[in-house]
Amino acid sequence: MDYFNYQQDGQLWAEEVALAELAAQYGTPLYVYSRATLERHWHAFDQAVATQPHLICYAVKANSNLGVLNVLARLGSGFDIVSQGELERVLAAGGDPAKVVFSGVGKTAVEMQRALELGIKCFNVESEPELERLNHVAGQLGKIAPISLRINPDVDANTHPYISTGLRDNKFGIARERALDVYQLAHQLPHINVVGMDCHIGSQLTEVQPFIDATERLLALVDELKSVGIEIKHLDLGGGLGVTYNDEQPPLPADYATALLARLAAYPQLELIFEPGRAIAANAGVLLTKVEFLKHTEYKNFAIVDAAMNDLIRPTLYSAWQDIVPLIPRKGESQCYDLVGPICETGDFIGKDRHLCLAPGDVLAVRSAGAYGFVMASNYNSRPRVAEVMVDGQQVHLVRARETLEQLWQHEYVVK
Numbered sequence: 331m332d333y334f335n336y337q338q339d340g341q342l343w344a345e346e347v348a349l350a351e352l353a354a355q356y357g358t359p360l361y362v363y364s365r366a367t368l369e370r371h372w373h374a375f376d377q378a379v380a381t382q383p384h385l386i387c388y389a390v391k392a393n394s395n396l397g398v399l400n401v402l403a404r405l406g407s408g409f410d411i412v413s414q415g416e417l418e419r420v421l422a423a424g425g426d427p428a429k430v431v432f433s434g435v436g437k438t439a440v441e442m443q444r445a446l447e448l449g450i451k452c453f454n455v456e457s458e459p460e461l462e463r464l465n466h467v468a469g470q471l472g473k474i475a476p477i478s479l480r481i482n483p484d485v486d487a488n489t490h491p492y493i494s495t496g497l498r499d500n501k502f503g504i505a506r507e508r509a510l511d512v513y514q515l516a517h518q519l520p521h522i523n524v525v526g527m528d529c530h531i532g533s534q535l536t537e538v539q540p541f542i543d544a545t546e547r548l549l550a551l552v553d554e555l556k557s558v559g560i561e562i563k564h565l566d567l568g569g570g571l572g573v574t575y576n577d578e579q580p581p582l583p584a585d586y587a588t589a590l591l592a593r594l595a596a597y598p599q600l601e602l603i604f605e606p607g608r609a610i611a612a613n614a615g616v617l618l619t620k621v622e623f624l625k626h627t628e629y630k631n632f633a634i635v636d637a638a639m640n641d642l643i644r645p646t647l648y649s650a651w652q653d654i655v656p657l658i659p660r661k662g663e664s665q666c667y668d669l670v671g672p673i674c675e676t677g678d679f680i681g682k683d684r685h686l687c688l689a690p691g692d693v694l695a696v697r698s699a700g701a702y703g704f705v706m707a708s709n710y711n712s713r714p715r716v717a718e719v720m721v722d723g724q725q726v727h728l729v730r731a732r733e734t735l736e737q738l739w740q741h742e743y744v745v746k
């Protein structure tokens with residue numbers, strides 16, 4: 331559930347603010363986030379596993395705006411990061427490094443060093459060479475690195491191939507068959523402390539079963555490790571819980587947790603970590619875009635809008651479907667439109683075959699745009715990246731200013 335609803339005046343609001351007012355004040359395209367929605371989604375995870383020791387580590391990659399991170403940090407959230415950039419953002423937003431887990435297959439020595447100095451909770455290690463590098467860097471600093479091994483449980487998450495990560499032929503994690511050996515190696519390394527086990531099997535999952543299959547495979551390994559004297563203190567199941575973009579019916583965090591906690595009855599001390607990104611942020615954001623022109627051809631009707639694939643790439647990259655609704659619905663006959671941006675690529679579309687009643691100047695909301703929206707934006711076609719605002723009840727905070735044209739080339743030089 332989110333706080334973007336049509337109110338009695340027939341207009342779409344974010345919490346207690348009419349979106350049309352925001353479009354008028356800040357211009358379009360514009361990302362708008364709802365604080366109450368972010369908090370609601372975070373609490374849904376936190377409360378679902380209240381009976382087990384746990385930490386919710388929001389996946390920063392989904393939406394790394396400082397305003398978003400700060401809202402979550404104030405709730406006591408942990409963070410899942412994949413780069414030093416994300417780590418520094420968490421700090422800048424007031425997050426606690428002791429609640430940070432560091433994922434990703436390509437951590438550099440510099441990134442490891444910074445994370446060790448800050449004392450993060452855990453490195454989610456994805457390979458043996460990474461383990462050796464981390465041991466070396468920690469040794470140079472006279473520190474011990476807390477680690478978890480990312481196990482590839484080889485389960486099919488039934489999701490888009492680009493965002494499926496737990497299969498044998500993905501680049502992620504350590505194969506289940508190799509896991510015992512790698513844990514034993516880690517256990518022997520002088521500057522490594524084995525604390526956890528993790529996995530992340532994919533994103534936008536709409537069923538509980540793949541998560542449960544993965545958990546069972548991991549728990550069997552936890553038992554196996556115990557028998558050789560290696561104690562796993564936390565189990566990190568990654569992110570991946572899907573959201574409703576269209577008619578998907580993903581499990582609620584509570585459904586997921588109930589199924590999970592039943593499997594964890596024999597492990598009351600095991601701390602559970604989740605790394606949700608999309609499930610917290612996606613439906614906490616919309617992208618507002620204005621209709622510039624309507625173009626009717628013999629074969630198709632196009633609504634040319636001011637947002638493009640550089641602002642929101644999910645439709646182009648994954649053929650993702652996101653709902654597109656008018657801020658102020660018009661009375662009249664709807665027509666079937668492709669909503670396309672101004673970029674010079676045929677793939678530049680926000681939505682296809684949408685039945686809408688439109689006129690130039692109308693402002694539309696692309697829903698479910700709070701995750702993997704702005705963070706994947708680029709400056710392609712020399713388009714400044716758009717502004718972001720956070721609504722909090724009746725209040726509105728600008729959480730990122732619109733880029734200026736000069737900023738487009740601020741780090742460039744002409745040849746001398």
Ligand code: LLP
Pocket residue numbers: 389392410433434493530532533534568569570571605606607608609644648701702
């Ligand atoms: N943890 C790890 C290790 C991950 O790789 C990811 C996402 C997450 C957590 C968060 O997953 P979530 O809860 O958001 O599903 N750009 C794509 C999604 C890529 C997800 C990559 N990894 C999209 O727009 O659909």
